[in-house]
Amino acid sequence: MTIGVKKVSLERTTRDQIFLPAILEGLLTTARHFFKNTFSPGHGDVDTIRYGEPGVDPADYYPERFRGVHRLMHREDGSVRCVACMCCSTVCPARCIYIEAEDRKDDAEKAPHSFVIDELKCVVCGLCVEACPCDAIRMDSRIHMPPSELREEAVLGKVELMKRGGPSVAVQGGLGADYREQAPKADPRFSHDPH
């Protein structure tokens, strides 16, 4: 298929040079929007979602992968899933995750003694979630960090982070050594066909 070139005339017609007809047209357009939006119920064409208004639940509008307030997931026994590997606090560009490790005295060996995230410093990049090897930290709470009057209120500790968490069903430690076999077959539609 050949590429066609559409020639656009850049010549200014008399109508363009008078300005006024085009200006009037523009004014009519904006005025139409103004009156429609001002005087129709629910503000006409305005699509803004009024978060925070009574009756508007942000969770209805936030997309699935929205990054909200952090939460720490639980094991089956309700203890924290985190193994204090420090991946998240290392990758965090804002350096706002502070972890102190302690001995767990079971297979998992380590657990955080304290796990603190300063939400005021957090840039909500989500790298901590990406970095976590055992699905311990998530940002899918669909909760916007609420404004706080005191700095301390925005610094969340382990207990608070776990309050929002739930049991995670991910296999601890990933899929295991045979993950290539376990992985679902790639969809042929999206596979790269060299022929």
Added chain:
Amino acid sequence: MTHVAAILSRFVATLATRSRAVAGLCLAMVLGVLTTACDEPPTSTQAPVLVKTEPGTLIFHPSTGPVEVTLVNVSDQPVRVDRPRIDETTPDWVAFTVGEDASATQIPAKGSITFHVGVEAGYFLGPGDARPAVVRGGEEPEPTAANEFREGKSRLVFSVDGVPHTGMPIRFEDPSWVTQYMLPALVKILLLVLGFIMPLASLLTWMERKQSAMMQDRVGPNRANIRIGGLNLRLWGIVHFIADGVKMLFKEDFIPKRAHRALYNLAPVFAVAPALLVFAIIPFGDGICYDQLFQPLSGADVAQCADGRGGTPLQVAQIDVGLLFYFAIASLATYGTALAGWSSYNKWAILGSLRASAQMISYEVAIGLTIVGALLVYGTLEPHALVKAQETTYWGIVLQPIAFVLFFTAGMAETKRAPFDIPEADSEIIGYFIEYSGMRFGLFYLSEFIETIFMAAMLATLFLGGWGLPFGMLTAGGFSSALAATLFLTAVGLGLTVMGVLAWRTSKAGELFGAVVALVGVLHLFGAVYAAFTGWGTAIPHVLVVVLGMVIWGGKVFLLCGVQLLVRWTLPRFRYDQLMSLGWKGLLPLSIANLVITAILVYLLMPGLTPAS
């Protein structure tokens, strides 16, 4: 149909339940209208008045020349009037003279005759020993100090068909400078600045954001609210301007180290002061008569009051060179921008101020030349007289349509707002006030809005008949006819009702407001019906006419401000060279062409202006 019924039933339900007060108010107002409507017309026993004098009371000041008096035959048959004379039984009758042009004559039905009454002011001067030779009855005048005018009164009498008429009272007074000029001027300035300009300018800061939001399918500012008791008043975010004002006042007032402190501090004042000063020439009403507020007056009465005798014009300064005064003061505003840019010691600021000066000076030329057209047509530079002239002929927008467009464009350029915001140019240099912060910046910002209001007021005065209605529907005594009253009330009533219902439907918060507006609209419709059936509206109390005029004027100004905002948020910005070429190659030649064509047409078409006459 069911939709309409549903709306109506919801509307009634709102009136009944949500706002019982509104319902009560409604009932009271309707009852009020009905009781007025059912009032018996006063049955007078005395003979009906056949002839009216205009003005009702004649007031002289020491410097007043002969004043024209009109006798109007208000009856349906011709009447005979003998020669009007000064009543010799009144105290100061010798001081007044009836002109040669008064004579015994027949006045046709609905016709009128005019003649002149003069005064010899010297008679009232001095220690008060000059007494008329003949004083029968009436009280003795107070003696006064030397070289001061004392007050005097007399009466003009004549008889109609042989029956003596009550006549017309004549007063001579010399009010002091304070009561004559200073006090009224102060009151008017306060009324205009604190009661209209400043509130509207603050409102415009919110309106601009809200209107632009609505035009662009956004919500706009709506967070600020006031809490009264448990009631949370958000009012569509109107209170944002209070929040803004508080913020401006409490922000740090930063002065750059190398700025010229004195001029830096002075510049905002230079920006605001001229913007407020020019309002002095804007007439926001005809004239107000102090002592006849509650009776219907004639045009001659109000004209006499607007002349300063027994009243005051509704205009801060009635100067003959009004429009020249505007040019003189408005060009001072350039100093504000130029000084702000220069004294800030900032290259962006000085670039902005250079652009501002260039722009304002270029566009002033176009403004001046467009106004000359109106000057030629109406033959006056005095805004009050200009509006009066439009009342009797046609509005400026009909006689000078091109000038209207040119003036609108150049006026928007004068306000330095988009699409002419080259001096500010957010994306390039941030403008001449880049270094200003806090309330000093606020003053620059506010002055732009004040200029917007002024341009709207100027457009209303020059092209849209000031405080008047089209076709001279609003006269000094009320509406020109019952039909005019009906039309006006119907239009206003329909507009308000539709707006109220729409506002009421938009949201829960708008229900009360919308219901009140719709209610006022419905009352206007009642008024229209009343006027249509009773012929009410041609003679309404003076104070009502004054208020009506002011409301009409304010409405025009408000709407024109809205149009300016609409333009500001619709058109993209001009580049600097485009701005200059539009000013010098577009507006200037067009305004000269408009001037020449107007001059030729005026020469050819207007009677009484050709040299032959």
